[in-house]
Amino acid sequence: MENNKRYILAQRPVGMPDDTHLRLEEVPVPRPGAGEVLLKTIYLSLDPYMRGRMNDAASYARSVAIGEVMTGQTISQVIASNSAEFSEGDFVLSNNGWQTHAVAEPASLYRLDPRQAPISTGVGVLGMPGFTAYVGLREFGKPKAGETVVVSAAAGAVGQVVGQIARLQGCRVVGVAGADDKCDHVVKAYGFDACVNYRSDDFEAQLRAACPQGIDVYFENVGGKVFDAVIKLVNDFARIPVCGRIAHYNQTSLPEGPDRLIPLMGKILVKRLMLRGFIQSDHLELLADFRRDMSQWIRDGKVHYQEDIVEGFENTIGAFQGLLQGRNRGKLLVQVAADPTRR
Amino acid sequence: MENNKRYILAQRPVGMPDDTHLRLEEVPVPRPGAGEVLLKTIYLSLDPYMRGRMNDAASYARSVAIGEVMTGQTISQVIASNSAEFSEGDFVLSNNGWQTHAVAEPASLYRLDPRQAPISTGVGVLGMPGFTAYVGLREFGKPKAGETVVVSAAAGAVGQVVGQIARLQGCRVVGVAGADDKCDHVVKAYGFDACVNYRSDDFEAQLRAACPQGIDVYFENVGGKVFDAVIKLVNDFARIPVCGRIAHYNQTSLPEGPDRLIPLMGKILVKRLMLRGFIQSDHLELLADFRRDMSQWIRDGKVHYQEDIVEGFENTIGAFQGLLQGRNRGKLLVQVAADPTRR
Numbered sequence: 001m002e003n004n005k006r007y008i009l010a011q012r013p014v015g016m017p018d019d020t021h022l023r024l025e026e027v028p029v030p031r032p033g034a035g036e037v038l039l040k041t042i043y044l045s046l047d048p049y050m051r052g053r054m055n056d057a058a059s060y061a062r063s064v065a066i067g068e069v070m071t072g073q074t075i076s077q078v079i080a081s082n083s084a085e086f087s088e089g090d091f092v093l094s095n096n097g098w099q100t101h102a103v104a105e106p107a108s109l110y111r112l113d114p115r116q117a118p119i120s121t122g123v124g125v126l127g128m129p130g131f132t133a134y135v136g137l138r139e140f141g142k143p144k145a146g147e148t149v150v151v152s153a154a155a156g157a158v159g160q161v162v163g164q165i166a167r168l169q170g171c172r173v174v175g176v177a178g179a180d181d182k183c184d185h186v187v188k189a190y191g192f193d194a195c196v197n198y199r200s201d202d203f204e205a206q207l208r209a210a211c212p213q214g215i216d217v218y219f220e221n222v223g224g225k226v227f228d229a230v231i232k233l234v235n236d237f238a239r240i241p242v243c244g245r246i247a248h249y250n251q252t253s254l255p256e257g258p259d260r261l262i263p264l265m266g267k268i269l270v271k272r273l274m275l276r277g278f279i280q281s282d283h284l285e286l287l288a289d290f291r292r293d294m295s296q297w298i299r300d301g302k303v304h305y306q307e308d309i310v311e312g313f314e315n316t317i318g319a320f321q322g323l324l325q326g327r328n329r330g331k332l333l334v335q336v337a338a339d340p341t342r343r
Numbered sequence: 344m345e346n347n348k349r350y351i352l353a354q355r356p357v358g359m360p361d362d363t364h365l366r367l368e369e370v371p372v373p374r375p376g377a378g379e380v381l382l383k384t385i386y387l388s389l390d391p392y393m394r395g396r397m398n399d400a401a402s403y404a405r406s407v408a409i410g411e412v413m414t415g416q417t418i419s420q421v422i423a424s425n426s427a428e429f430s431e432g433d434f435v436l437s438n439n440g441w442q443t444h445a446v447a448e449p450a451s452l453y454r455l456d457p458r459q460a461p462i463s464t465g466v467g468v469l470g471m472p473g474f475t476a477y478v479g480l481r482e483f484g485k486p487k488a489g490e491t492v493v494v495s496a497a498a499g500a501v502g503q504v505v506g507q508i509a510r511l512q513g514c515r516v517v518g519v520a521g522a523d524d525k526c527d528h529v530v531k532a533y534g535f536d537a538c539v540n541y542r543s544d545d546f547e548a549q550l551r552a553a554c555p556q557g558i559d560v561y562f563e564n565v566g567g568k569v570f571d572a573v574i575k576l577v578n579d580f581a582r583i584p585v586c587g588r589i590a591h592y593n594q595t596s597l598p599e600g601p602d603r604l605i606p607l608m609g610k611i612l613v614k615r616l617m618l619r620g621f622i623q624s625d626h627l628e629l630l631a632d633f634r635r636d637m638s639q640w641i642r643d644g645k646v647h648y649q650e651d652i653v654e655g656f657e658n659t660i661g662a663f664q665g666l667l668q669g670r671n672r673g674k675l676l677v678q679v680a681a682d683p684t685r686r
Binding site: 059060220223227236242243244245248251258259260261262264265266267268269270271272273274275276277278279282 | 570591601603609611612613618621622625
């Protein structure tokens with residue numbers, strides 16, 4: 001029988017993680033106990049939040065301990081079952097982490113029906129990233145028809161969904177991304193009204209031109225210079241759901257220079273801004289609504305999505321580095337084993 | 344007949360305003376036109392927001408123009424009336440600015456009944472500062488019984504009311520002020536559970552000790568080091584209504600040193616904080632509720648207040664400088680003329 005390959009957090013990264021921090025090892029495939037199932041990973045989801053879990057700092061989620069398998073959601077197939085709930089061959093969403101096999105309790109699994117949607121979407125548009133977009137807009141962004149919504153990391157797993165939901169609500173949607181082809185894609189494939197490349201020399205001027213009525217909602221995924229440019233354009237009563245700060249995840253020290261906290265607080269006061277950090281897992285009471293709405297939107301062709309599937313478990317670290325550098329195109333997945341539902 | 348004395352904005356201050364920026368001049372008392380009333384100022388309200396109106400920068404309110412009378416609310420008495428609505432001797436809340444006399448339209452006035460409450464409270468606990476406290480807690484702070492509420496500028500016109508309303512809602516209330524006698528006063532007179540002097544060497548340790556359960560609501564009036572200390576102690580889902588930033592109003596440049604915006608945004612995300620700037624005038628639909636609730640609380644002895652009344656219109660600039668430096672004790676007013684209702 002093949003071994004279980006897995007990535008262990010060997011030491012905490014300072015800056016960009018590499019194979020000195022995440023060590024690939026092989027151990028025997030575990031055996032399921034009474035009531036348990038054995039899962040084989042088909043897709044491993046790679047997401048920016050994982051970088052935070054590698055740190056020791058207190059956060060909303062527990063850090064991965066040194067020596068532990070790196071955490072992550074997987075699309076898996078049941079290959080042995082001691083449970084009446086799941087049969088061999090079933091597809092599930094699980095939290096197996098960065099490994100090829102795992103034993104799981106049935107209660108921790110969410111069944112996926114490949115006839116309803118490609119199973120990979122269970123960690124994408126129909127999974128955590130899509131739900132993050134849904135929660136952030138519905139609970140905190142609260143866009144109204146006619147308002148301007150700006151989305152950073154617009155081509156990413158969350159951003160692409162944010163923009164499309166906001167479009168469905170009658171908003172002007174402006175994306176920000178880090179490459180011209182990403183910008184083209186979000187306009188053509190997702191119907192964004194505009195998208196600006198933040199690496200352009202005249203990024204601020206382009207953003208201003210793309211938002212002639214100012215900005216009412218800014219869905220914050222990145223931080224850095226995008227935040228600075230947006231803040232200059234916000235309207236009174238703008239809402240800023242803070243979902244991520246990928247520009248800062250590998251930062252090892254605070255930049256010198258003026259303290260931007262002071263002008264930000266001034267702007268919050270004068271413009272009566274609302275900033276609100278959030279994580280989707282605080283809002284699971286909305287999950288059923290989300291699954292109903294999003295699967296309907298996909299069936300109706302109102303929401304589209306793009307996946308970036310990297311072949312081969314041994315390419316996981318490189319793929320994750322690329323995610324932190326914005327090299328992915330759409331929702332990033334590692335194909336760990338062949339997907340029997342995909343022809 | 345006596346002249347109208349008034350302070351004109353002669354030039355825009357950089358840093359602390361003084362008599363080179365605010366010029367005292369005398370002009371003839373104006374005559375009321377048809378339907379108008381002539382008002383004599385009894386009290387001039389001095390409030391931190393006035394510093395912002397002296398600047399040219401865009402804000403939620405129009406700047407005072409060079410050559411214009413400095414803006415401000417007044418408690419005034421009608422001394423001549425061409426209006427059927429007001430008679431000579433009536434007391435009103437008006438926006439006459441920093442001057443001893445003014446002509447006004449009846450529609451711009453709010454009648455004060457000296458039998459209900461001292462007329463000075465019309466710019467204090469029953470006026471804009473009290474309403475600011477009420478709006479900030481009710482709409483944005485939303486304290487729940489048992490939560491810890493921290494109030495900066497706790498002895499000031501807004502802070503003293505914030506703490507008392509939060510106490511009425513069953514919260515633990517911790518004040519922050521800049522003098523030991525202010526701290527003593529908010530504990531003894533207003534029933535705060537504790538109050539910490541931010542000028543103490545061990546301010547952060549004292550604040551931590553005063554908030555053993557962390558901080559759920561921070562009512563932000565000041566910015567600066569108080570904000571920094573609070574942010575270290577906030578609980579998940581803390582709410583931060585941003586009402587003022589008095590520590591920064593005279594600031595002429597941004598401090599060097601690390602950029603505190605980045606760790607703040609990280610904290611917002613990880614702790615799922617809500618920051619919201621607000622101004623009471625966006626919420627006038629709550630004014631009737633406020634007047635009903637607050638006058639009841641005062642009658643029932645549930646809310647107390649302190650006024651700091653500076654005698655003499657010629658002392659206005661010095662009083663305002665003291666306000667920006669925290670030298671006032673309670674709601675600051677200038678007594679411009681004798682108050683016939685006060686014995």
